Amino acid sequence: MSYRPIPRKSTLPAALYTAAQVREMDRLSIERYGIPGEELMERAGQAAFELLRQCWPDARRVLVLTGTGNNGGDGFVVARLALQAGLQVTVMQLGDRQRIAGDAKTNALRYAALSGDWRPFEKSLPGDMDLIVDAVFGTGLERNVEGRWAEALRSVNAMRVPVLALDIPSGLHSDTGKILGTAVQADATISFIGLKQGTFTADGPGCCGEVYFDALDVPAQVYASQILSARRLDWQRQKQLLPPRPRTAHKGRFGHVLVVGGDRGYGGAARLCAEAALRAGAGLVSLATRPEHVSAVLAARPEIMVHGVESPADLQAPAQSATVVALGPGLGKADWGRALWRKLIDTELPLIVDADALNLLAESPRSHDNRVLTPHPGEAARLLRCTVDEINANRFKAVERLQRRYGGVAVLKGAGTLVLDGGNRPTAVCTDGNPGMASGGMGDVLTGVIAGLMAQGRDLAHAAELGVCLHAAAADKAARAGERGLLASDLMSHIWRLANPDNE
Template structure:
C-alpha cells in the first residue's frame, strides 16, 4: 500500500541524469582512482538512508530490512546496524543464496550478525507488525523480469500497510527506462546515490519512487565530471529563471502572433483552450481559424481571441501572413476539412506546433521538417513510430529520440515525466506535473503554451522545455485542492501567475 510520503521540505535534486552503467563507472573511479574504499561508500549510503528515516519517520521503532545478495543489500545491512545501535527493533529478511553475498556487502552482513545474531531468509511472507520497510533487494543492475520468490517478496512489500523506503531505486524498476520489470516495489520515498538515475523520472518511475532524495556520498567532483549526463531534468524552479520582466515600453507587436488552426464541428473547445493558453502565456496576439459555427461562442467567452470562420484552405493565406507561429491540431479532426487545412500548412516556413489530429495525419503521411514541435501522447507517438503504445512505454527515451530523428524539429513525448528531445542535445525530462492532468484539454493547453513562448522569441527547444515545465507547475498549483476533477481551464490563472517573474 503506497502512502506516498511527502518528503519534508523540497529536497534539492541535481539536473544531470545518468544511465546505470555511468553510475557504476563513477563508483569504480571513486574506489580505484581516488582511493575511497567501497565499504566507506556503503557506510555513507547507509548513514544517509538512516538519517532520512529519522527525519521522516521519527515514530518508527520497528524496522524491517529486506536485502538481496548484492551491494544494495550491503547498504541495507548498514541501515540495520545503525537502527540497532539507535535502540530500534530490527529484522532483516534476506532473498537469494546466502553464499552469493560477497565483498563489502558480506563484511556489513557479518557486522550486523555480530551485533544482532542471525538474520533470516525470506520464507514467503513478511512479519505483520512493522513501522517501516527498507527495500534493499535489487540495485541499479537489474535487467530481467523479477520472478519466483523475488517477485513474491516485492508483492508482499506492496501489500503491507507499512511505509517503504527504497535504497538507490525501488527494486524491480529499470534504472535506465523506468519500466517495471514484471513487478516492483512501490516506495513512499527513494534515496538515490552518486548520480540520479534517469528511469526514476519517467515511464513507471514517478509512480514507484515516491519522494526522491539524493546523496552524492561525497564522490569527488572530478568523478562526476568524467561522465556526460545521459539526460537532464527540467523543472519550473530552474526554467522560470529564463523569464525576465518586460520592458516598460513594451507593445503587443513585440510578443508575436499565434495562429491556432483547429476545432472541427463539436471540437471547438480544444481550439479555444489552445488559443487562450497562448494568450495567458504572454503572446501579443492570438488568432483562431476554426469552423464558422464556433465563432460566436468563442467571441462571447474570450473576446481577446481573434476568431475567423475558415471553410477552406485558401482562407488561411491572409492569416498566415500576419502570424509568427502556427499551432495546428487541437480539435482539427481527420475528415476532409481538417485534412485540407493540415495539407495547406505542411509547407509553411513558420514555426509549427503540432498536436492531436495534426499528428495522426502526419502518421499517415510522414514528412520531416525542422521548423516544428511535435507534442504526442504515447498513443499518438505509437502511431507516428508504427509500433505499440506498450513499446513506447517500455523505453520512452528511445521513443522520443526516434520521433525526433524521423520527423525533425523538437519532439515532446507527453506522459508521466514528459520528455523533450531536440537534434543537438540529450533528452530532457520534466519532473513537474501530476496525475490530475489525465483529463481532456490538457494537451491543447500545452500546445498553446509552447506556441506562446515561440511567439515571444524563444527557440523551439527552449519554448518546449519552458512550456512543458510551466504547464506541469500550473497543474501542480491547481491540484492543491485535489487531483481528481482537475480541468484544463483550471490551469489558466496559474499559468498567468507563474509566467510573471517574482511569483512562486
C-alpha cells in the same frame, strides 16, 4: 505510520545518468581516488538511515528486505545503524546468504555480530512493522522479477506500511523507468552518487515516491568523467528564464499565434489552445476554426481573434500576420481538417503539431526542422508505426526515434515528459506534474503554452522545455484543490501567474 517529507537544502541535481555510468563513477571513486568501496557503502547506509529518521521519526519496528548484492549491503548498514539506535530491526534475506560477497558480506557480518534478527524470506513478511527498507535489487536489474523474488515485492506492496527504497525501487529498470514484471511502490527513494534517468519517467514516478539524493562525497572529477545521459527539468530552474518585461513593451513585440483546429464538436480544444497561448504571454492570438464556433469563442474569450474558415483559402488572411502556427487541437481527420493540414504542414513558419495533425502526419510522414511535435504515447506509436507498449518500454529511445524521423523538437508527453531537439543536448525530463493532468484538453493547453512562448521569440527547443515545465507547474498549483476532477481550463489562471515569476 505517516510520512514527513523533509525540506531539501537545495533542489535535486539536473544531471541524470544511466546505471552503467553510475557504476563507472563508483569504480573511479574506488580505483582512481582511493575511496574504499566499504566506505562508500557506509556513507550510503548512513545517508539512508538519517533520511529514515527524519521522514519517519516515530518508526520503532523496521524491516529491511535485502538481496545478495551491494544494494543489500547498503541495507545491512541501515539495519546495523537502526539496531544501534535502539530500534527493533528484522532483516529478511532474499537469495542464498552464502552468495553475499565483498563489502556487502562485511556489512552483513557486522549486523550479525550484534545478534541482529536475520532470517530468510519464505512466504510472507511480518505484519507488525512500522517501516520497510527496500534493499533487494540495485541498478543492475535487467530481466523480469519472478518466483519468490516477485512474491516478496508484491508482499511489500500489499502491506500498509511506508517504504524507503535504497538507490532505486526493486524491480524498476533504472535506465528506462519500466517495471520489470513487478516493482516496489516506495514512499521515498534515496539515490546515491548520480540520479538515475529512469527514476523520473514511465513507471518511475509511480514507484519512487519522493526522491532524495546523496552524492556520498565523491570527488567532482568523477562527474567530469561522464557525459550526461539526460537532464532534469523543473519549474524552479526554468522560471529563471522569464525576466520581467521591459516598460516599453507593446503587443507587436510578443508575436502572433495562429491556432488552427476545432472541427464540429471539438471547438473547445482549439479555444483552450488559443487561450493558453494568450496566458503564456503571446501578444496576439488568432483562431481559425469552424464558423459555427466563432460566437461561442468570442463570448467566452473576446481577446481571441476568431476566423470562421470553410476551406484552406480562408486561411490566407489570418496566416499572413502570424509568426507561429499551432496546428491540430480539435482538427479531426475529416475532409475539412485534412485540407487545412495539407495547407499548413509544410509552412516555413515555426509550427507546433498536436492531436489529429500528428495522426495525419503519421499517414504522410515528412521531416522538418522548424516544428515541435507533442505526441502522447498513442500518437507516438502511430508516428513510429509500433505499439504503445514499445513506446513505453523505453521512452528515451522512442523520443530519439521521433526526433530523428521527423526533425525539429520532439515532446513525448506522459509521466516524466521528455523533450529532445536535434542538437547536442541530452534529452530533457520534466519532473513536475501530477496524475490530475490525465484529463481531456490538457494537451491542447500545452500546445498553446509552447506556441505562446515561441511567439515571444524563444527558439523551439527552449520554448518546448519552458512550456512543458510551466504547464506542469500550473497543473501542480491547480491540483492543490484535488487531482481528481482537475480540468484543463483550471490551469489558465495559474499559467498567467507563473508566467510572471516575480509576482509569485
